[in-house]
Each structure stands twice: as structure tokens, then as C-alpha cells.
Amino acid sequence: xxxxxxxxxxxxxxxxxxxxxxxxxxxxxxxxxxxxxxxxxxxxxxxxxxxxxxxxxxxxxxxxxxxxxxxxxxxxxxxxxxxxxxxxxxxxxxxxxxxxxxxxxxxxxxxxxxxxxxxxxxxxxxxxxxxxxxxxxxxxxxxxxxxxxxxxxxxxxxxxxxxxxxxxxxxxxxxxxxxxxxxxxxxxxxxxxxxxx
Amino acid sequence: xxxxxxxxxxxxxxxxxxxxxxxxxxxxxxxxxxxxxxxxxxxxxxxxxxxxxxxxxxxxxxxxxxxxxxxxxxxxxxxxxxxxxxxxxxxxxxxxxxxxxxxxxxxxxxxxxxxxxxxxxxxxxxxxxxxxxxxxxxxxxxxxxxxxxxxxxxxxxxxxxxxxxxxxxxxxxxxxxxxxxxxxxxxxxxxxxxxxxxxxxxxxxxxxxxxxxxxxxxxxxxxxxxxxxxxxxxxxxxxxxxxxxxxxxxxxxxxxxxxxxxxxxxxxxxxxxxxxxxxxxxxxxxxxxxxxxxxxxxxxxxxxxxxxxxxxxxxxxxxxxxxxxxxxxxxxxxxxxxxxxxxxxxxxxxxxxxxxxxxxxxx
Numbered sequence: 001x002x003x004x005x006x007x008x009x010x011x012x013x014x015x016x017x018x019x020x021x022x023x024x025x026x027x028x029x030x031x032x033x034x035x036x037x038x039x040x041x042x043x044x045x046x047x048x049x050x051x052x053x054x055x056x057x058x059x060x061x062x063x064x065x066x067x068x069x070x071x072x073x074x075x076x077x078x079x080x081x082x083x084x085x086x087x088x089x090x091x092x093x094x095x096x097x098x099x100x101x102x103x104x105x106x107x108x109x110x111x112x113x114x115x116x117x118x119x120x121x122x123x124x125x126x127x128x129x130x131x132x133x134x135x136x137x138x139x140x141x142x143x144x145x146x147x148x149x150x151x152x153x154x155x156x157x158x159x160x161x162x163x164x165x166x167x168x169x170x171x172x173x174x175x176x177x178x179x180x181x182x183x184x185x186x187x188x189x190x191x192x193x194x195x196x197x
Numbered sequence: 198x199x200x201x202x203x204x205x206x207x208x209x210x211x212x213x214x215x216x217x218x219x220x221x222x223x224x225x226x227x228x229x230x231x232x233x234x235x236x237x238x239x240x241x242x243x244x245x246x247x248x249x250x251x252x253x254x255x256x257x258x259x260x261x262x263x264x265x266x267x268x269x270x271x272x273x274x275x276x277x278x279x280x281x282x283x284x285x286x287x288x289x290x291x292x293x294x295x296x297x298x299x300x301x302x303x304x305x306x307x308x309x310x311x312x313x314x315x316x317x318x319x320x321x322x323x324x325x326x327x328x329x330x331x332x333x334x335x336x337x338x339x340x341x342x343x344x345x346x347x348x349x350x351x352x353x354x355x356x357x358x359x360x361x362x363x364x365x366x367x368x369x370x371x372x373x374x375x376x377x378x379x380x381x382x383x384x385x386x387x388x389x390x391x392x393x394x395x396x397x398x399x400x401x402x403x404x405x406x407x408x409x410x411x412x413x414x415x416x417x418x419x420x421x422x423x424x425x426x427x428x429x430x431x432x433x434x435x436x437x438x439x440x441x442x443x444x445x446x447x448x449x450x451x452x453x454x455x456x457x458x459x460x461x462x463x464x465x466x467x468x469x470x471x472x473x474x475x476x477x478x479x480x481x482x483x484x485x486x487x488x489x490x491x492x493x494x495x496x497x498x499x500x501x502x503x504x505x506x507x508x509x510x511x512x513x514x515x516x517x518x519x520x521x522x523x524x525x526x527x528x529x530x531x532x533x534x535x536x537x538x539x540x541x542x543x544x545x546x547x548x549x550x551x552x553x554x555x556x557x558x559x560x
Contacts, residue, residue, distance in 0.1 A: 025280075027280075027283075031283070031333070034329070038326075050313065050314060050315050051315055054315050054318035054321075054322045055318070057322035057323075058318065058321055058362075061322075061325070062326060062328075062355075066329075066332070067355070069332060070332075070348065070351055073332075073336050073347075073348075074348075129314070129315065
């Protein structure tokens with residue numbers, strides 16, 4: 001049963017990952033990327049790491065890929081122009097691909113010697129949420145905090161990059177708007193005929 | 198369940214059993230939604246001093262089925278400029294994604310399709326996927342209004358998910374589990390044990406329920422946050438180009454998501470299947486319970502209370518739609534990011550402090 005599920009899921013992941021680079025339309029690429037993410041979370045469920053599977057969906061599929069799709073949909077991509085640039089980038093892209101392939105081959109050959117026969121998704125705990133929490137907040141507390149600070153800096157950096165103070169922009173003040181009373185806006189005048197105010 | 202375990206050793210029978218459960222939940226859910234839709238329209242009509250649907254069947258009860266027939270028989274139009282594959286996948290995705298959320302919702306003691314350990318996270322993940330149905334529909338239509346609707350919806354749903362996540366964290370902290378069945382079981386007893394009303398956390402948790410409810414309105418694109426389909430600006434938003442069965446699927450997906458949010462409110466804050474006044478000694482051997490078997494009887498009563506709570510929260514959804522005018526988009530974003538997010542963050546701090554304090558006092 002598990003073998004069948006694994007074969008189906010990994011086949012879908014591979015096909016979807018191939019389609020990400022093969023698809024002509026960038027929006028289709030992102031959609032295939034989402035399919036690949038989603039299916040790999042299925043693979044994580046198969047080995048019993050359901051917490052990681054759900055996190056993968058919540059973070060990558062639910063938030064990152066949505067914003068990705070958001071940006072790609074707004075781009076006005078010229079397909080003909082994209083095709084023309086292909087040969088210029090091919091050598092550099094080939095080098096990067098070669099490096100990646102060599103790294104993966106190295107890691108795989110190193111893993112082959114020490115691969116454990118059985119995999120325990122939640123060691124020393126009942127659920128893998130507890131297992132991850134116990135390790136993350138004790139042994140790796142410092143690294144955890146540092147990664148939090150890195151994310152905070154990235155967030156502040158993004159805000160600083162996009163923040164522009166332009167002169168002459170009239171900003172709305174919500175407090176002023178909601179604090180407005182009837183007396184501030186409307187005034188009743190008793191106007192005499194033929195005189196005006 | 199346990200008495201059948203003997204013959205469920207066979208994997209094929211096990212698959213058939215869970216398929217049967219899934220079918221049962223789906224059929225009951227769809228039937229319930231047919232009548233909830235009718236209820237929604239009746240509430241809206243009542244607040245506007247209209248009669249509402251009253252022609253098909255007694256009191257118009259079968260209006261939803263007539264609508265269903267109309268949508269199925271109508272011609273399905275695919276715009277020439279649309280991206281046909283994505284255009285057709287979007288409604289299917291919308292319905293499927295909101296249906297599979299129901300797999301982890303505990304309806305009564307033992308009545309749940311999949312008792313996941315990370316049930317709350319699963320719900321969060323699947324409801325965050327719901328945005329894809331909308332954004333794909335908006336983009337694939339290849340038209341201005343649907344696209345604007347899709348973009349609005351993507352920004353809105355991602356924003357409100359954040360505060361929903363923090364509200365969920367407070368409930369997880371109090372119950373100490375991400376399993377929805379465990380969360381409901383930790384609220385056993387009368388309504389004073391439900392997380393929304395339990396002392397002394399009521400000071401924080403009742404406002405959290407309100408925040409959850411409002412965020413659920415935004416997450417499901419319900420009025421007053423229905424900007425993705427604001428008909429005065431965008432005709433009908435992301436669903437402009439849809440007709441016939443695909444439109445039915447989009448609409449159905451929305452309704453299932455709304456019902457799911459009602460169910461989540463009752464599971465997380467209103468004690469799920471528990472009755473508001475304790476069990477009243479109904480489950481003694483000499484009453485009706487003895488006849489049916491205690492477990493079955495308890496489940497039936499539990500399902501009744503659960504349905505009642507879901508209907509009550511749905512009534513609130515319908516009432517809000519009738520009473521509150523639509524928000525402006527900047528007001529919507531301000532509410533989500535500048536009010537709900539800090540409030541729920543402070544609530545997480547307070548609740549975790551409370552949990553640490555009480556567990557230290559107990560030890």
C-alpha cells in the first residue's frame with residue numbers, strides 16, 4: 001500500500017517539477033510548482049512527519065506561492081523575447097546545473113553508506129510536533145533565535161526598500177475620520193430670504 | 198467502530214469502509230448546505246421585510262434543489278480568450294479543497310473520517326489553499342474584473358489567515374493538543390467549560406472568538422468583506438465569466454468553506470458536540486440509551502448539538518450579511534494587520550503566560 005502511494009506521489013512530483021521548467025507560460029510554471037510542493041507534503045505524510053507536511057503547505061503553498069503567483073500574473077511577459085535570450089544564458093545555466101548535480105551526487109553517495117534502515121519521524125516523543133519542539137527549544141535554541149532575527153532583519157529591509165516619502169501626499173488619519181462628530185461637519189444656519197450668509 | 202475491527206484487517210474492506218464514511222459525510226454535508234442556503238436567504242429576506250423563497254415545495258424548502266437543477270442544465274460558456282484548462286480546473290479545485298477540510302471535523306464522539314494529530318494545522322493548510330480556486334478563476338478568465346477580484350481576494354485571504362493562525366494558537370495552548378477531537382474533549386461539561394466562556398480565560402478567549410468570527414468572514418469572502426466580488430465595482434468579481442456547472446461548483450465551494458468556518462467556531466470555542474448543560478443523566482442504561490447502546494446514543498445527541506451550534510453560527514453569518522455595509526479595501530487591510538494581528542499576538546502571550554502559571558501551580 002505504502003509502496004504504491006509512494007510511487008504515485010513521487011511520479012507526480014517528478015513530472016510536476018519537470019513541467020515547472022518546461023511550461024511556456026510562467027503562470028503554468030508556478031501552478032506546477034504548487035503541485036510539486038503539495039505532492040511532496042504527501043510524501044512527508046507517508047514517512048509519518050505530518051507536522052512538517054502541514055507546515056510545508058501552510059508556509060510554501062498557502063503564503064509564499066500565492067505571492068509568487070500574484071507577482072507572475074501581474075508581469076507582462078513577452079514570450080518571443082524570452083526565447084531569444086535563451087542561448088545567452090545557456091552556458092551559465094549549464095554551469096550552475098552541473099554544480100548542483102555534482103553536489104547532489106556527492107551527498108547521495110555519502111548518504112548511501114550510513115542510511116538507516118528504519119526512519120523514526122518522532123523520536124523520544126508521542127507526536128512529531130512534540131519531538132520537534134523538544135529539540136528546537138533546547139539543543140538548537142540559539143540557532144532558532146538567530147534565524148528569527150534574520151527573518152526580522154529581512155522584513156525590516158523589505159519595508160525600508162519600498163518605503164518612499166513623497167512630498168505633497170495627503171494621508172488619511174483614521175483617528176480623525178472616526179472621531180468626527182456631526183457638529184464638526186454640519187452646521188444649521190437660519191438664512192433670511194434675500195440676504196444669504 | 199471497535200466491534201468491526203475484526204473484519205477490517207482486510208485492507209480492501211478498510212478502503213471501502215473509509216470510502217463509505219467519506220461518501221456519507223459528503224452527502225449529509227451537501228444536503229445540509231442546501232437547507233442552510235435556503236435559511237440564509239430567508240434570514241436576509243426577513244431583515245429586508247421580504248418573503249424570500251416561498252414557491253418550490255412547502256415554504257419554499259426545496260428552492261436550493263431547483264437552483265441546482267437550473268445551474269446543471271444551463272449552458273456552460275467558456276470565453277474564447279480564457280485559458281481553458283485553468284479555467285475549468287479552478288471551480289473543481291475550489292469545491293474539492295473546501296470539501297476535504299471536513300475530513301478532520303469531529304461531528305460527534307468517534308464520528309470523524311480522519312482523526313489527525315495535526316488536525317488544526319490541516320484545517321489551516323487546506324483553508325489557505327482555498328485562495329487558489331479564486332485566484333486561478335480570476336486569472337484564467339482573461340478579463341479585467343475577474344482579475345481584479347482574484348488579486349483582491351489573494352491579498353485579503355493571506356492577510357486574515359495570519360490572525361486566524363494566532364487565534365488557533367491560543368486554543369491549542371489551552372487544550373495542549375492539535376487534535377480536534379482532543380480539543381472538543383477538553384471542553385467537557387456545561388457551557389462554562391467551553392473555551393469561549395471558561396473562567397478566567399473568558400477575558401481573552403471571548404474576544405478571540407469574535408476575532409476568529411470576523412476573520413472567518415474575511416477568509417470566506419462573505420459580506421461585509423466581499424470585496425473580491427463587490428458587484429457595485431467589479432460586476433461579480435472573479436466569477437463574472439462563469440456560468441452553468443462551473444459557477445455552481447465555485448458557489449458550492451464557497452458555501453462549504455463558510456459552513457466549515459461555522460463548524461470550526463463551534464469546535465474550537467463552543468464545545469463541539471457537548472450539550473450546554475452537561476449530559477443530564479441521559480446516558481444511563483435504563484433510558485433510551487440502553488436500547489440503542491450508550492455509544493450510539495451519545496453520538497446521535499452529540500451530532501444534534503453540533504448541528505445546532507453550526508446552524509447558530511451560520512445564522513450569525515447570515516445576519517452580519519444583512520446588517521453591515523461593505524468595508525472599503527484600505528479599511529479591511531487596516532483591520533486585519535493593525536488591529537487583529539497585534540490583538541491576537543498579545544492574546545497568545547497572555548494565554549501562554551496563563552498556561553505556564555497554572556501548570557506550575559498544579560505541579
